[in-house]
Amino acid sequence: MEFKFEIEGGNFSKAGSASSEVKKILKQLNVNPKIIKRTVVSLYEAEVNVVAHAFEGNMNVDIDTDKIVVKIEDRGPGIPDIDQAMQEGYSTATPQVREMGFGAGMGLPNIKRNSDQMNITSKVDVGTELEIINYFG
Amino acid sequence: MEQIHFYHALKVVDEVCIGCTHCMNVCPTAAIRVKNGTANINKNACVDCGECLKACPVNAIIVEQDDFTQIFNYKQRVALLPTVLLGQFPDDVSEVQIYNEIKDLGFTHVYEVDGAVDVLIDSTKKFMHKHHQERPFISSFCPAIVRLIQVKFPALVDNIIQLKPVIDISAQFYRKKLQDKGYAQNEIGIFYVTPCAAKIAAVKSPVGEEKSLIDGVINMDFIYNKVLLSIKNSKKETKKYPENIHMSRRSIGWTLTTGEASRYSGRCLAIDEIHNVIEVLEKLENEEITDVDFLELRACDHSCAGGVLATENRFLAIERLRKRAAWYHRNKPMIMPEREIDLYKTYLQENIGISKVEPRSILSLDSDMMVAMKKMKKINRIMKVLPGIDCGACGAPRCQALAEDVVQGKAKMTQCVFLQKMLTKEGLISPQESFDISEDTWGKSRFEKKNLNDH
Incomplete structure (x- = not known):
């Protein structure tokens, strides 16, 4: 089953709405609550990343009986050094973003922790593509 | 499915209930449906919060107590x-x-x-x-x-x-x-x-x-x-x-x-x-x-x-x-x-400890994920034809709730008054059939002829 959600850059008041929708779907599909939690935590982080850094993006969700594959693509500045961004505490978030309680530099590491597979590709000044795969079994 | 009975103190007094949907619309777990002109509480979904009782305009919902x-x-x-x-x-x-x-x-x-x-x-x-x-x-x-x-x-x-x-x-x-x-x-x-x-x-x-x-x-x-x-x-x-x-x-x-x-x-x-x-x-x-x-x-x-x-x-x-x-x-x-x-x-x-609280989700459409996915697809299809205004005239609190009830075999799509009108116009159901469906939801007495001059 496929679902698509739009993510609006800069709109923190709506950050989390796509992940909440996915959560609702997974609950209805009787997925193990612990796996739902991992998935939603990683999606929420990814969604906030788009809101905080990119102009716009979307979340494409593909759910099968054994796994969920989520692709989050954005149009934005991209990540120049992915290895650096993967380090805990590393953040390029602006002071304004940090004031809102975001941008602690835990985003990507937290996504990695809460997903079974994570693939990330990025082009500077074009955008970032993030793939998160979690298995239900 | 496992049958467990949950005791609930909140009871609907059928003789007093006017099936007005106030309770149905405020229930935080969407546990209430109107059927035959009265409110029915789904025992598995009810958490006994009492929102329904607070919303009832005729005191038809009571808290049952011991003698x-x-x-x-x-x-x-x-x-x-x-x-x-x-x-x-x-x-x-x-x-x-x-x-x-x-x-x-x-x-x-x-x-x-x-x-x-x-x-x-x-x-x-x-x-x-x-x-x-x-x-x-x-x-x-x-x-x-x-x-x-x-x-x-x-x-x-x-x-x-x-x-x-x-x-x-x-x-x-x-x-x-x-x-x-x-x-x-x-x-x-x-x-x-x-x-x-x-x-x-x-x-x-x-x-x-x-x-x-x-x-x-x-x-x-x-x-x-x-x-x-x-x-x-x-x-x-x-x-x-x-x-x-x-x-x-x-x-x-x-x-x-x-x-x-x-x-x-x-x-x-x-x-x-x-x-x-x-x-x-x-x-x-x-x-x-x-x-x-x-x-x-x-x-x-x-x-x-x-x-x-x-x-x-x-x-x-x-x-x-x-x-x-x-x-x-x-x-x-x-x-x-x-x-x-x-x-x-x-x-x-x-002696203060209690054992772990067990989850009993009311959200899952089916315990078998394959079946749940099929049901979800069907719900999404039904949602495309429902009006999406959550009027409650079908006896369910929201269009989404009706769609879920239909897929779970608890309701019929024709309970939707919008669909009824469309189907009647296209000659797929007779006006009498449409009337009968509404009577099933709202009870016969709601449709008794009332003379405006009596009031």
């Missing part, structure tokens, strides 16, 4: 009171009078359950210290919230603190105390005076405990009326406050908002009213809120003072309770005499 005379089946009859009861009475009614009148009703002992808070606070601190990896901790205080988490937030059940609430601690204390005095188990009857429906359900079908320690429940409005009536008829003058009891501010404030959250260190949040709680639980589940240590969550607005069986305006009741707490604080004895409950502290703390 009062059953207290006389016991030699020792203990009335366990919530402190909010003391906030219900007018200012000129003294606490001594209230206690006396409750004894006159037939009780041999009267005890305010919030007297046991110190035992719980102490155990909660130890529990949180020992299980620090389970942060944030959610209080087990409000039975409606525990049930809400079970049915809607199954991932959070492990965060619920596995300790008995003060009602059960008090019940255990009194039972033990009377046993130590030589009374047999079956001679002791313990009755809780409840400010809400959820606490009745918690006694009748407890979560995390095998059997309740309480023998029966009496509605707070019932006691209020009995007590006030007797006081009005007797002119006995008494002192406002008793001499031999001391209630701490901790105890009196316990059932009010921040009563628990103010007692623990770290970041503690107090949230009241069930929709507010749902909002916070959603965020907690997404880990949008982190670094919280303790969550005090209560289903009623302004906590227990806003219980469905409270008779006084909750703001006035709270003011009175705060005054009461201040009085006791000012008149605190210089040397605190040892309280009876303290003698049982070790015993009570040894």
Whole structure:
């Protein structure tokens, strides 16, 4: 089953709405609550990343009986050094973003922790593509 | 599917219910449907929060209580009171009078359950210290919230603190105390005076405990009326406050908002009213809120003072309770005499644990994921033809709820009045068929001819 959600850059008041929708779907599909939690935590982080850094993006969700594959693509500045961004505490978030309680530099590491597979590709000044795969079994 | 029966104190009186949908629209778990002109509560989804009762314009939803005379089946009859009861009475009614009148009703002992808070606070601190990896901790205080988490937030059940609430601690204390005095188990009857429906359900079908320690429940409005009536008829003058009891501010404030959250260190949040709680639980589940240590969550607005069986305006009741707490604080004895409950502290703390709260999600469409996916696809297709205005005229609270009911075989798509009109126009159903469907939902009497000139 496929679902698509739009993510609006800069709109923190709506950050989390796509992940909440996915959560609702997974609950209805009787997925193990612990796996739902991992998935939603990683999606929420990814969604906030788009809101905080990119102009716009979307979340494409593909759910099968054994796994969920989520692709989050954005149009934005991209990540120049992915290895650096993967380090805990590393953040390029602006002071304004940090004031809102975001941008602690835990985003990507937290996504990695809460997903079974994570693939990330990025082009500077074009955008970032993030793939998160979690298995239900 | 596993068949478990949950006791609910909230009942719809069919003869009184006018099937108006008010309750259906406010139910936070979408547990209500209108069928044959009356509201029906889905027992698996109901969390006994009482929102339906508050919304009912004709008092068709009641809180079922135990027969009062059953207290006389016991030699020792203990009335366990919530402190909010003391906030219900007018200012000129003294606490001594209230206690006396409750004894006159037939009780041999009267005890305010919030007297046991110190035992719980102490155990909660130890529990949180020992299980620090389970942060944030959610209080087990409000039975409606525990049930809400079970049915809607199954991932959070492990965060619920596995300790008995003060009602059960008090019940255990009194039972033990009377046993130590030589009374047999079956001679002791313990009755809780409840400010809400959820606490009745918690006694009748407890979560995390095998059997309740309480023998029966009496509605707070019932006691209020009995007590006030007797006081009005007797002119006995008494002192406002008793001499031999001391209630701490901790105890009196316990059932009010921040009563628990103010007692623990770290970041503690107090949230009241069930929709507010749902909002916070959603965020907690997404880990949008982190670094919280303790969550005090209560289903009623302004906590227990806003219980469905409270008779006084909750703001006035709270003011009175705060005054009461201040009085006791000012008149605190210089040397605190040892309280009876303290003698049982070790015993009570040894028996304070409850087992893990089990999730029982109402959200999953099917236990088999393949089937659930098929059902979800079907729901999405149905949603495309439903009007999406959530009018409730089909007897379900939202279009989404109707679509789910259809897929689960609990409703027909033609219950939607918009679809009915379209199908009638296209000649796929007859006007009579359309009429019959509406009669099934709203009952025959709603469609009886009414002459405008009669009014």
